[in-house]
Amino acid sequence: MTSTLTLLPEAAVDAVTKCRVSPIGIEHQWRCPTDDQADARLQTNILVSRWTRNDTQPLKAANPGTAGRHCIATNLKCTSLTFAHAGRTLVRGRVTAGAVQVTAPDVPCSAVFESAADALHLFVPQQVLGECFEDMFGRPHAGDIRIDDPRLVRDPALERLGQALAVSQSDDAALGKVFTDSVSLAIVSRVIARYFTLAERRQTREASALPSWRLSRVIEYVDAHLSQPIGLLDMAGSAGLTRMHFASQFRRATGTRPHEYLLRRRIEHAQHLLLASKHNVLDVALSCGFRSQAHFTTVFKRLVGETPYCWRMKASLDRQADSHVSGGE
Structure with missing residues:
Protein backbone atom coordinates (compact mmCIF):
# COMPACT_ATOMS: atom_id res chain seq x y z
CA MET A 1 0.00 0.00 0.00
CA THR A 2 1.34 3.36 -0.89
CA SER A 3 0.42 6.60 0.76
CA THR A 4 0.29 9.95 -0.88
CA LEU A 5 0.63 13.38 0.67
CA THR A 6 -1.66 15.96 -0.82
CA LEU A 7 -0.38 19.51 -0.62
CA LEU A 8 -2.96 22.24 -0.43
CA PRO A 9 -2.58 25.15 -2.81
CA GLU A 10 -1.14 28.29 -1.21
CA ALA A 11 -4.50 30.05 -1.46
CA ALA A 12 -6.19 27.20 0.38
CA VAL A 13 -3.60 27.38 3.17
CA ASP A 14 -4.24 31.10 3.50
CA ALA A 15 -7.99 30.45 3.69
CA VAL A 16 -7.58 27.89 6.47
CA THR A 17 -5.32 30.26 8.39
CA LYS A 18 -7.77 33.13 8.05
CA CYS A 19 -10.60 30.93 9.29
CA ARG A 20 -8.77 30.62 12.59
CA VAL A 21 -7.93 34.29 12.95
CA SER A 22 -9.92 36.06 15.64
CA PRO A 23 -11.92 39.10 14.47
CA ILE A 24 -10.41 40.90 17.48
CA GLY A 25 -7.00 42.35 16.69
CA ILE A 26 -4.05 42.34 19.07
CA GLU A 27 -2.61 45.78 19.72
CA HIS A 28 1.15 46.15 19.52
CA GLN A 29 0.82 49.73 20.67
CA TRP A 30 -1.71 50.91 23.26
CA ARG A 31 -4.99 52.04 21.68
CA CYS A 32 -3.67 51.54 18.15
CA PRO A 33 -5.56 49.09 15.89
CA THR A 34 -3.43 46.86 13.69
CA ASP A 35 -2.55 47.91 10.15
CA ASP A 36 -4.91 45.47 8.48
CA GLN A 37 -7.77 46.66 10.69
CA ALA A 38 -7.12 50.28 9.79
CA ASP A 39 -7.46 49.46 6.09
CA ALA A 40 -9.41 52.12 4.19
CA ARG A 41 -12.07 49.59 3.26
CA LEU A 42 -13.04 49.28 6.92
CA GLN A 43 -13.57 52.96 7.68
CA THR A 44 -17.32 52.47 8.13
CA ASN A 45 -16.92 49.49 10.50
CA ILE A 46 -16.20 49.22 14.22
CA LEU A 47 -12.61 48.13 14.81
CA VAL A 48 -12.12 45.87 17.83
CA SER A 49 -8.70 45.25 19.34
CA ARG A 50 -7.21 44.14 22.62
CA TRP A 51 -4.34 45.48 24.68
CA THR A 52 -2.77 42.90 26.99
CA ARG A 53 0.40 42.95 29.08
CA ASN A 54 1.51 40.48 31.72
CA ASP A 55 4.59 42.38 32.85
CA THR A 56 4.38 43.97 36.31
CA GLN A 57 7.10 46.53 35.65
CA PRO A 58 5.88 50.11 35.15
CA LEU A 59 5.14 50.99 31.53
CA LYS A 60 4.39 54.38 30.03
CA ALA A 61 2.04 54.53 27.05
CA ALA A 62 0.61 57.42 25.08
CA ASN A 63 -1.79 57.85 22.19
CA PRO A 64 -2.50 61.06 20.25
CA GLY A 65 -6.12 60.11 19.67
CA THR A 66 -7.80 58.30 16.81
CA ALA A 67 -8.86 60.47 13.90
CA GLY A 68 -12.57 60.27 13.16
CA ARG A 69 -13.30 57.57 15.73
CA HIS A 70 -14.38 57.40 19.34
CA CYS A 71 -12.54 54.86 21.47
CA ILE A 72 -14.68 52.83 23.88
CA ALA A 73 -12.33 51.13 26.36
CA THR A 74 -13.46 48.29 28.61
CA ASN A 75 -11.17 47.12 31.41
CA LEU A 76 -11.23 43.31 31.44
CA LYS A 77 -9.22 42.73 34.63
CA CYS A 78 -8.26 44.71 37.71
CA THR A 79 -5.20 46.84 37.15
CA SER A 80 -3.28 49.74 38.69
CA LEU A 81 -2.43 52.73 36.58
CA THR A 82 -2.40 56.47 36.20
CA PHE A 83 -4.61 57.55 33.31
CA ALA A 84 -4.66 61.04 31.82
CA HIS A 85 -7.20 62.33 29.31
CA ALA A 86 -6.45 65.52 27.36
CA GLY A 87 -3.78 66.36 29.94
CA ARG A 88 -6.09 65.87 32.91
CA THR A 89 -5.49 62.96 35.28
CA LEU A 90 -8.70 60.96 35.66
CA VAL A 91 -7.41 57.89 37.47
CA ARG A 92 -4.54 57.28 39.82
CA GLY A 93 -4.67 53.84 41.39
CA ARG A 94 -6.71 50.65 41.04
CA VAL A 95 -9.29 50.22 38.31
CA THR A 96 -11.74 47.34 38.63
CA ALA A 97 -12.76 44.96 35.88
CA GLY A 98 -15.77 46.19 33.93
CA ALA A 99 -14.93 49.90 34.05
CA VAL A 100 -15.71 51.65 30.75
CA GLN A 101 -14.24 54.88 29.43
CA VAL A 102 -15.00 56.79 26.22
CA THR A 103 -12.54 59.07 24.42
CA ALA A 104 -13.64 61.37 21.60
CA PRO A 105 -11.68 61.54 18.32
CA ASP A 106 -8.28 63.27 18.28
CA VAL A 107 -8.12 63.54 22.08
CA PRO A 108 -4.68 62.54 23.43
CA CYS A 109 -4.45 60.06 26.29
CA SER A 110 -1.59 58.64 28.30
CA ALA A 111 -1.19 55.97 30.94
CA VAL A 112 1.41 54.58 33.28
CA PHE A 113 0.66 50.92 33.95
CA GLU A 114 1.86 49.67 37.34
CA SER A 115 0.63 46.09 36.93
CA ALA A 116 -0.59 43.59 34.36
CA ALA A 117 -3.43 44.87 32.22
CA ASP A 118 -6.08 43.63 29.81
CA ALA A 119 -8.38 46.03 27.96
CA LEU A 120 -10.75 45.84 25.02
CA HIS A 121 -10.90 48.82 22.65
CA LEU A 122 -13.69 49.60 20.19
CA PHE A 123 -12.89 52.28 17.61
CA VAL A 124 -16.23 53.63 16.42
CA PRO A 125 -16.66 55.82 13.31
CA GLN A 126 -19.18 58.64 13.09
CA GLN A 127 -21.46 56.73 10.71
CA VAL A 128 -22.00 53.93 13.24
CA LEU A 129 -22.69 56.41 16.04
CA GLY A 130 -25.28 58.14 13.88
CA GLU A 131 -26.98 54.88 12.93
CA CYS A 132 -27.15 53.72 16.55
CA PHE A 133 -28.57 57.07 17.64
CA GLU A 134 -31.29 56.96 14.98
CA ASP A 135 -32.17 53.36 15.91
CA MET A 136 -32.40 54.27 19.60
CA PHE A 137 -34.34 57.54 19.34
CA GLY A 138 -36.15 57.24 16.01
CA ARG A 139 -34.63 60.38 14.51
CA PRO A 140 -31.26 61.39 13.08
CA HIS A 141 -28.85 63.33 15.27
CA ALA A 142 -28.29 66.95 14.27
CA GLY A 143 -24.64 67.08 13.22
CA ASP A 144 -21.78 64.87 14.31
CA ILE A 145 -21.94 63.03 17.62
CA ARG A 146 -19.16 63.78 20.06
CA ILE A 147 -19.21 62.16 23.49
CA ASP A 148 -17.30 64.54 25.75
CA ASP A 149 -17.72 62.76 29.09
CA PRO A 150 -14.50 60.78 29.68
CA ARG A 151 -15.24 59.64 33.25
CA LEU A 152 -15.06 55.94 34.06
CA VAL A 153 -18.49 54.32 34.37
CA ARG A 154 -19.68 51.01 35.76
CA ASP A 155 -22.54 49.49 33.83
CA PRO A 156 -23.37 45.78 34.33
CA ALA A 157 -24.74 45.53 30.79
CA LEU A 158 -21.58 46.98 29.23
CA GLU A 159 -19.44 44.76 31.43
CA ARG A 160 -21.25 41.59 30.32
CA LEU A 161 -21.08 42.59 26.66
CA GLY A 162 -17.37 43.35 26.91
CA GLN A 163 -16.60 40.03 28.58
CA ALA A 164 -18.64 38.15 25.97
CA LEU A 165 -16.73 39.88 23.20
CA ALA A 166 -13.37 39.16 24.83
CA VAL A 167 -13.92 35.40 25.16
CA SER A 168 -15.55 34.89 21.75
CA GLN A 169 -13.69 32.44 19.50
CA SER A 170 -14.82 30.70 16.35
CA ASP A 171 -13.27 28.46 13.72
CA ASP A 172 -15.58 30.08 11.19
CA ALA A 173 -14.27 33.53 10.37
CA ALA A 174 -17.61 34.66 8.91
CA LEU A 175 -19.60 33.59 11.98
CA GLY A 176 -16.97 35.06 14.29
CA LYS A 177 -17.20 38.41 12.56
CA VAL A 178 -21.01 38.39 12.72
CA PHE A 179 -20.87 37.80 16.46
CA THR A 180 -18.20 40.46 16.97
CA ASP A 181 -20.11 43.00 14.90
CA SER A 182 -23.37 42.28 16.71
CA VAL A 183 -21.93 42.59 20.21
CA SER A 184 -19.90 45.66 19.23
CA LEU A 185 -23.06 47.37 17.97
CA ALA A 186 -24.82 46.46 21.20
CA ILE A 187 -22.01 48.11 23.18
CA VAL A 188 -22.14 51.28 21.07
CA SER A 189 -25.94 51.44 21.35
CA ARG A 190 -25.70 51.13 25.13
CA VAL A 191 -23.11 53.90 25.31
CA ILE A 192 -25.27 56.14 23.09
CA ALA A 193 -28.38 55.45 25.16
CA ARG A 194 -26.61 56.15 28.46
CA TYR A 195 -24.94 59.34 27.29
CA PHE A 196 -27.92 61.00 25.64
CA THR A 197 -30.45 59.90 28.25
CA LEU A 198 -28.30 61.31 31.06
CA ALA A 199 -27.60 64.45 29.04
CA GLU A 200 -31.33 65.06 28.50
CA ARG A 201 -31.97 64.56 32.22
CA ARG A 202 -29.24 67.06 33.09
CA GLN A 203 -30.64 69.59 30.62
CA THR A 204 -34.14 69.12 32.01
CA ARG A 205 -32.95 69.69 35.57
CA GLU A 206 -30.84 72.69 34.60
CA ALA A 207 -33.39 74.33 32.30
CA SER A 208 -36.58 73.84 34.30
CA ALA A 209 -37.20 76.43 36.99
CA LEU A 210 -40.60 77.05 38.52
CA PRO A 211 -42.22 79.95 36.62
Missing part, protein backbone atom coordinates in the same frame (compact mmCIF):
# COMPACT_ATOMS: atom_id res chain seq x y z
CA SER A 212 -42.82 83.08 38.68
CA TRP A 213 -46.60 82.79 38.46
CA ARG A 214 -46.50 79.24 39.84
CA LEU A 215 -44.05 80.30 42.53
CA SER A 216 -46.42 83.12 43.57
CA ARG A 217 -49.22 80.60 43.96
CA VAL A 218 -47.05 78.42 46.21
CA ILE A 219 -46.02 81.38 48.39
CA GLU A 220 -49.63 82.52 48.75
CA TYR A 221 -50.75 79.02 49.66
CA VAL A 222 -48.01 78.56 52.27
CA ASP A 223 -48.68 81.94 53.89
CA ALA A 224 -52.40 81.20 54.08
CA HIS A 225 -51.93 77.79 55.71
CA LEU A 226 -48.96 78.26 58.04
CA SER A 227 -50.93 77.09 61.06
CA GLN A 228 -51.94 73.87 59.31
CA PRO A 229 -49.98 70.76 58.30
CA ILE A 230 -48.51 71.33 54.83
CA GLY A 231 -46.94 68.53 52.80
CA LEU A 232 -45.04 68.42 49.54
CA LEU A 233 -48.18 67.21 47.79
CA ASP A 234 -50.06 70.30 49.01
CA MET A 235 -47.36 72.69 47.77
CA ALA A 236 -47.09 70.89 44.43
CA GLY A 237 -50.88 70.94 44.05
CA SER A 238 -50.99 74.70 44.59
CA ALA A 239 -48.56 75.04 41.66
CA GLY A 240 -50.47 72.56 39.51
CA LEU A 241 -47.57 70.08 39.30
CA THR A 242 -46.70 66.59 40.44
CA ARG A 243 -44.43 66.20 43.47
CA MET A 244 -41.47 65.04 41.39
CA HIS A 245 -41.58 67.93 38.93
CA PHE A 246 -42.42 70.49 41.59
CA ALA A 247 -39.54 69.70 43.96
CA SER A 248 -36.83 70.02 41.30
CA GLN A 249 -38.32 73.14 39.71
CA PHE A 250 -38.90 74.83 43.08
CA ARG A 251 -35.31 74.26 44.11
CA ARG A 252 -34.09 75.56 40.77
CA ALA A 253 -36.15 78.74 41.16
CA THR A 254 -35.44 79.47 44.84
CA GLY A 255 -32.16 77.71 45.62
CA THR A 256 -33.76 75.83 48.51
CA ARG A 257 -35.81 72.68 48.98
CA PRO A 258 -39.58 73.04 49.55
CA HIS A 259 -39.36 71.64 53.09
CA GLU A 260 -36.57 74.03 54.04
CA TYR A 261 -38.48 76.97 52.59
CA LEU A 262 -41.57 76.01 54.57
CA LEU A 263 -39.61 75.83 57.84
CA ARG A 264 -38.01 79.23 57.24
CA ARG A 265 -41.37 80.78 56.42
CA ARG A 266 -42.86 79.33 59.62
CA ILE A 267 -39.99 80.74 61.69
CA GLU A 268 -40.31 84.17 60.06
CA HIS A 269 -43.99 84.19 60.94
CA ALA A 270 -43.16 83.04 64.46
CA GLN A 271 -40.74 85.96 64.90
CA HIS A 272 -43.48 88.34 63.88
CA LEU A 273 -45.89 86.82 66.43
CA LEU A 274 -43.30 86.81 69.20
CA LEU A 275 -42.85 90.56 68.79
CA ALA A 276 -46.38 91.63 67.89
CA SER A 277 -48.36 89.56 70.37
CA LYS A 278 -48.30 88.46 73.99
CA HIS A 279 -48.83 84.79 73.17
CA ASN A 280 -46.57 82.37 74.99
CA VAL A 281 -44.02 80.29 73.07
CA LEU A 282 -46.27 77.22 72.89
CA ASP A 283 -49.16 79.19 71.38
CA VAL A 284 -46.81 80.75 68.83
CA ALA A 285 -45.44 77.32 67.94
CA LEU A 286 -48.92 75.91 67.36
CA SER A 287 -49.98 78.98 65.39
CA CYS A 288 -47.05 78.43 63.03
CA GLY A 289 -47.76 74.77 62.33
CA PHE A 290 -45.37 73.12 64.79
CA ARG A 291 -46.78 70.18 66.70
CA SER A 292 -44.75 70.76 69.85
CA GLN A 293 -42.80 73.49 71.60
CA ALA A 294 -39.71 71.28 71.63
CA HIS A 295 -39.68 70.90 67.85
CA PHE A 296 -40.33 74.59 67.39
CA THR A 297 -37.47 75.50 69.71
CA THR A 298 -35.08 73.15 67.92
CA VAL A 299 -35.88 74.53 64.47
CA PHE A 300 -35.90 78.13 65.70
CA LYS A 301 -32.47 77.80 67.29
CA ARG A 302 -31.05 76.12 64.19
CA LEU A 303 -32.24 78.88 61.87
CA VAL A 304 -32.00 81.94 64.13
CA GLY A 305 -29.20 80.97 66.48
CA GLU A 306 -31.13 81.43 69.74
CA THR A 307 -34.14 79.93 71.49
CA PRO A 308 -37.50 81.68 70.91
CA TYR A 309 -37.58 82.94 74.51
CA CYS A 310 -34.07 84.45 74.42
CA TRP A 311 -34.64 85.96 71.00
CA ARG A 312 -37.93 87.54 72.14
CA MET A 313 -36.30 89.04 75.24
CA LYS A 314 -33.39 90.52 73.29
CA ALA A 315 -35.64 91.81 70.52
CA SER A 316 -37.94 93.47 73.08
CA LEU A 317 -35.01 95.16 74.82
CA ASP A 318 -33.69 96.37 71.48
CA ARG A 319 -37.08 97.83 70.58
CA GLN A 320 -37.31 99.59 73.95
CA ALA A 321 -33.84 101.03 73.50
CA ASP A 322 -34.70 102.27 70.04
CA SER A 323 -37.91 103.91 71.33
CA HIS A 324 -35.99 105.71 74.11
CA VAL A 325 -33.49 107.00 71.60
CA SER A 326 -36.25 108.19 69.28
CA GLY A 327 -38.11 109.84 72.19
CA GLY A 328 -34.96 111.62 73.37
CA GLU A 329 -34.38 113.05 69.96
